[in-house]
Amino acid sequence: MAATNVGRIKLGSQGLEVSAQGLGCMGMSAFYGPPKPEPDMIALIHHAINSGVTFLDTSDVYGPHTNEILLGKALKDGVRNKVELATKFGIDYTDGKREIRGDPVYVRAACEGSLKRLGVDCIDLYYQHRVDTRVPIEVTIGELKKLVEEGKVKYIGLSEASASTIRRAHAVHPITAVQLEWSLWSRDVEADIIPTCRLELGIGIVAYSPLGRGFFSSGPKMMETLSEGDFRKYLPRFQPENMEHNKRLYERVNEIAVKKGCTPSQLALAWVHHQGNDVCPIPGTTKIENFNQNIGALSVKLTPEEMAELESIASADSVKGDRYGGTVATYYESDTPPLSSWKP
Known part of the structure; x- marks a missing residue:
């Protein structure tokens, strides 16, 4: 077992407390090549929980559905009450077509489906994975608010939402966390979204892909594997x-990491951890040794000078290429029509 003390943080201002680092589970089942062997992934999840990483992140679209089923199996036999479970809805693959949906009927059906697959009676943190720009955000959040009142969801989150969408959502029901891509090579969120969450609304930040989708683990040679x-x-x-x-x-x-006596991935992850105690990065992995390395980042202490040095080499124009290209919706196009336009 890793000796690192993972610690706990308060995520947002609504009462949710999570491990200071989470575990992104997507790559176990989807998008990063074929699904990994189920017994190995369950062993990894249990190792994470025993190491103090109790904030687990999934979505109904991972698979689709197979990642939630995997977590459901891992959380049996008394494990459920040890974790903070986050899942997401909003990307519908019914009939093999990809559609972003936030209408109330879909929100409710998606939640019921996730509860069943996960084998739980309540989701700790339920995110809208992508914003449906056809449905006023107030309508989507209104249905999520009902799910909270019914005890099916504890806390509400948004993913890839613009500052204006976050504000409108938060006015209907408090948003506990916003999930966004934040790392040394994705810093655009620092201009508007981070200050809106942190300074204005008291919303926690969940940083996905904090290792640049593996880029900071192995650099360009990752493409060969x-x-x-x-x-x-x-x-x-x-x-x-x-x-x-x-x-x-x-x-x-890597040069700075060598001087620090840590790996480049630990340095990149430590940079995210140093952004504040309202930020929880959720690096994903499918290997126990990589997981142990990730929680080792919590022991890497950076001085203000080292933070400044990292930020100077990782400025907004130091990276070439979009995060996704034009095929995936992001916060750039997440504003929704006014509530007055809604006709159910």
Whole structure:
């Protein structure tokens, strides 16, 4: 067992407390190549919980559905009450077509489906995974508020939502957490969304892909090991013409890590941890040794000078390529129509 003390933080201002680092479970079942062996993944989840990482992140779209089923199996036999369970709704793959939905009927059906697959009677943190720009955010949050009142959901979150959408949502029911991509190579959220959550509304930040989807773990050579079907192969930042430029960032981070006596991934993760005690990064992994390395990042202490050095080499223009390309919705296009326009 890892000796690192993971610790706890308060996420948002509504009462949710989670481990200071979470575990992203997506790659166990989807998007990063074929699903990994179920017994190994359950062993990893139990190892994480026993190590103090109790904040588990999934979504109904991972699989679809298979990642929630996996977590449901891992949380049997008294394990459920040891964890803070987060899942998401909003990306519908019914009939094989991808559709973003936030209408009340869908919200409720999605929640019931997740509860069943996870084998639980309440979801600790339920996120809207992507914002349905056809439905006023007040309508979607209104249905989530009913689910909270019915005891099916404890806390509400948003993912990839703009500052204005977050404000409108928060006015209907307090938002506990906003999930967004935040790392040394994705810093655009610092301009508007982070201050809105932190300074204005008291909303916690959950940083997904804090290791740049594995970039800070192994640098450009990661491309040689990606399996067929791994969607990172198609992301703009990982294309050869962009990777040739982006590898310089990895090399600089690696140089600082060597001086610090840690790995580049630990340094990149420590940078996210140092953003404040209202931030919880959720690195994903499928290997126990990588998990142990990730929680080791909590022991890496950075001085203000080291933080400034990292931020100077990881400025907004130091990375080439979009996060997703044009195929995936992000907070840039997440504003919804006014409530007055809604006709159920």
